[in-house]
Amino acid sequence: MSTHIGAKAGQIAETVLFPGDPLRAKFIAETFLDDVVQYNSVRNMFGYTGTYKGKPISVQGSGMGIPSLSIYATELIKDFGVKSIIRVGTCGGMRADVKVGDVILGQGSTTDSNVTATTFGTGIYYAPISDFELLDRAYHTAQDLNVPVQVGNIFAADRFYNDEIDMEKLADYGCVATEMESAGLFLIGAKYHVKTLSILTVSDNIVTGASASAKEREQSFTDMMKVSLETGIK
Ligand SMILES: O=P(O)(O)O[C@H]1O[C@H](CO)[C@@H](O)[C@H]1O
Numbered sequence: 001m002s003t004h005i006g007a008k009a010g011q012i013a014e015t016v017l018f019p020g021d022p023l024r025a026k027f028i029a030e031t032f033l034d035d036v037v038q039y040n041s042v043r044n045m046f047g048y049t050g051t052y053k054g055k056p057i058s059v060q061g062s063g064m065g066i067p068s069l070s071i072y073a074t075e076l077i078k079d080f081g082v083k084s085i086i087r088v089g090t091c092g093g094m095r096a097d098v099k100v101g102d103v104i105l106g107q108g109s110t111t112d113s114n115v116t117a118t119t120f121g122t123g124i125y126y127a128p129i130s131d132f133e134l135l136d137r138a139y140h141t142a143q144d145l146n147v148p149v150q151v152g153n154i155f156a157a158d159r160f161y162n163d164e165i166d167m168e169k170l171a172d173y174g175c176v177a178t179e180m181e182s183a184g185l186f187l188i189g190a191k192y193h194v195k196t197l198s199i200l201t202v203s204d205n206i207v208t209g210a211s212a213s214a215k216e217r218e219q220s221f222t223d224m225m226k227v228s229l230e231t232g233i234k
């Protein structure tokens, strides 16, 4: 048991799917996994281990934002020996052609969070990137499943409600979608030499104002979930 995860040693698989919403973790476990055991309910940040196509895999809620995700990612790695973490998240499309329901693979993540600056000090603008092997696997898995994906730079924002940032300029420089965790996850992956990736579904579009409901965010993004599960067990 760690400070925030009430699992016993050996209860968490080496590969973890990592949605922000703990109810999305519950949905993935109950919908796709066999022989499921719930190992965590501390703070209602649900965590489950089961098997997918006979292979062990865990699903753990991360909460929202880099500070919350960092707690769970660090404990998964340091206290439970996790080797691969795949974020299974929602995001806002930053261009009009990035539509609700589209699946995005995070190649790298730009951020306004201080985590990169406080890790390396003044003048170093570290560029957090995902693990290429996981990215490559997810890309080809999506092709096999006939799920169209876009691959790109994810803007991980510290604030969900934010009119201070020039999102148009970021989009012009290649940012595809915005969410709140990827840069923190990729940074922790680099620190502990653990594989990390973000597989995201567009839940709304910040240019057009299109939006999915909370129920859809929790349950209906099954393409992303299948790509994540297949990537996780390969
Ligand atoms: O749906 P999740 O995975 O929580 O991801 C997105 O949704 C939350 C904001 O509504 C933030 O955590 C953001 O990154």
Ligand SMILES: O=c1cc[nH]c(=O)[nH]1
Binding pocket: 090, 091, 092, 093, 160, 178, 179, 180, 203, 204, 206
């Ligand atoms: O963090 C998020 C998640 C979804 N949509 C956004 O615009 N931001």
